[in-house]
Amino acid sequence: MPKSKHRRRGRNRPRAHQTHAPEHHPDPSPSWLPTTGGVLLVVGVLVILLGYLPGVQDITRGWIWPGSNWGLLAGFALLSVGFGLLTKWR
Numbered sequence: 001m002p003k004s005k006h007r008r009r010g011r012n013r014p015r016a017h018q019t020h021a022p023e024h025h026p027d028p029s030p031s032w033l034p035t036t037g038g039v040l041l042v043v044g045v046l047v048i049l050l051g052y053l054p055g056v057q058d059i060t061r062g063w064i065w066p067g068s069n070w071g072l073l074a075g076f077a078l079l080s081v082g083f084g085l086l087t088k089w090r
Contacts, residue, residue, distance in 0.1 A: 029090045037089065040082030048075035 050056045051071030 026090050029088065033085055034089050037082045037085035040078050040085065044075045044078030044082060046075075047071055047078060051075065 048071070
């Protein structure tokens, strides 16, 4: 069986020295970020909850298609944007 070429008997190869990467400290997030994210979460929950109240359904019947789920979709959109903002909070 042929011998592999990468083995060198009697020779020690110099090992690479491990260096640690410099510590990276991210910049602090702006002060409006957690406030905006929290407000969007609360407003999203309120939009979803208000869509199921009978009095609110009567008011919004003229400018939202009756029986549609636009309020539910808008609430989940606000929730997802608020959650996305809060994932950037440091």
